[in-house]
Amino acid sequence: MGGEYVCTLSPELVQRAKDEINEVPERRAADIEHIRDWLKHQPHINARMDDWTILRFLRGCKFSLERTKEKLDMFYTCKTLCPEWYKNRDPQDKKMRAILELGTFLPLPGHDSQGRKVIIIRAAGHDPKEFTMDEVFKATHMISDIMVDEDEPMSITGVVQLLDMEGVTAGHAMQMTPAIVKKAMTIWQDGYPMRPKGLNYINTPAAFDTVFNIFRSFMKEKMKKRVHIHGSDMESLYKQVPREMLPVEYGGTNGTVEEIKNYWLQRLDARRDWLLEDEKYCVDESKRPGKPKTSAELFGIEGSFRKLDVD
Helix, strand or coil: CCCCCCCCCCHHHHHHHHHHHCCCHHHHHHHHHHHHHHHHCCCCECCCCCHHHHHHHHHHCCCCHHHHHHHHHHHHHHHHHCHHHHCCCCCCCHHHHHHHCCCCEEECCCCCCCCCEEEEEECCCCCCCCCCHHHHHHHHHHHHHHHHHHCCCHHHHCEEEEEECCCCCHHHHHHCCHHHHHHHHHHHHHHCCCCEEEEEEECCCCCHHHHHHHHHHCCCHHHHCCEEEEECCHHHHHHHCCHHHCCHHHCCCCCCHHHHHHHHHHHHHHCHHHHHHHHHCCECHHHCCCCCCCHHHHHHHHHHHHCCCCC
C-alpha cells in the first residue's frame, strides 16, 4: 500500500472495527495524522510514515493514541536491539532460504469463519544442529511482516496460531532457553500490534508442560486464557480451528503444506526490496530523549551476557 490509505474492508468488518476497536472512519485520517506528527518529533525514531503502517498500530492499540505511541516506540526499539532477527533479511540468502524451504511457519490461505488469520507453526521443522532459534525466528518474521502488510482484515480480526509439536526433540527444547523465550514474548506482546486470538497446541510430547510453563510465565493474563492444548485429539482442534481452514496434512482441504510454503516463498521474493529496505526503520538510541534503552532492560535475562559479545 502506498502513501494514502484506501480501505479494503467489507462493510461487516468496518462495523466490527467500530464495535471492537473504536475505529471511527470519519476520524481515521486525523488519528493517523496525529501519530505521524508525533513520530516526526521523535528524534530517535526513523519510522515508516505511510498511512497503512500507522493505521495497523492504531488498530492493534484500539485507537488509544498514547498506547499507539508506546507500541511504535517499542516496535522500532525491538528491531534495533534485536539485530539477530531484523538485520540482513534477504529471502535469497542461502541460510535463510534453507529455513524458508522447510515450511516451519505457514499462514494459511483465507480467513476462518470469524475472519481471523490462521497460522501453523511446525516447531520441529528445523534441525537444531543446523539452525539456531534466532535464525528460525528471523525467517518467521520475514513471512509474518509481509503477511501483516498484505492482509488488511487481520488488523481487525486478529490471528489464531496452531503449534504443531510433532517430532520435537530435547534438542529443540534446549534451544528455547528462558532468554530466547523472554525475547520472543517481549517482542510479540509489546512490540507488535497483533491481536492474538488463540494459541492451539497439537501433538504435544510428554515433557511439553515443562517448557510451556516457561512461556506461560511471560504471558499476559489475557493470553493465558486463549491457550488450548489438544494433544493428539484432532476433533478437539477442529472446535477451535475449522477443519476446512487446514491443509490436507491436518485433515483439511485448504491446500497442501508444500503449496502454502511455495506461496510464501513467492511473496518473499516479490517483496525482497521491501524487506531489505526495512532495516533502516529503527531507532538511534544516542538520540533518544532521556536515557537510552538497552537490550538488558528490554529482554532481561540476557543482559548480563551482552558485554561478552565481541563484535
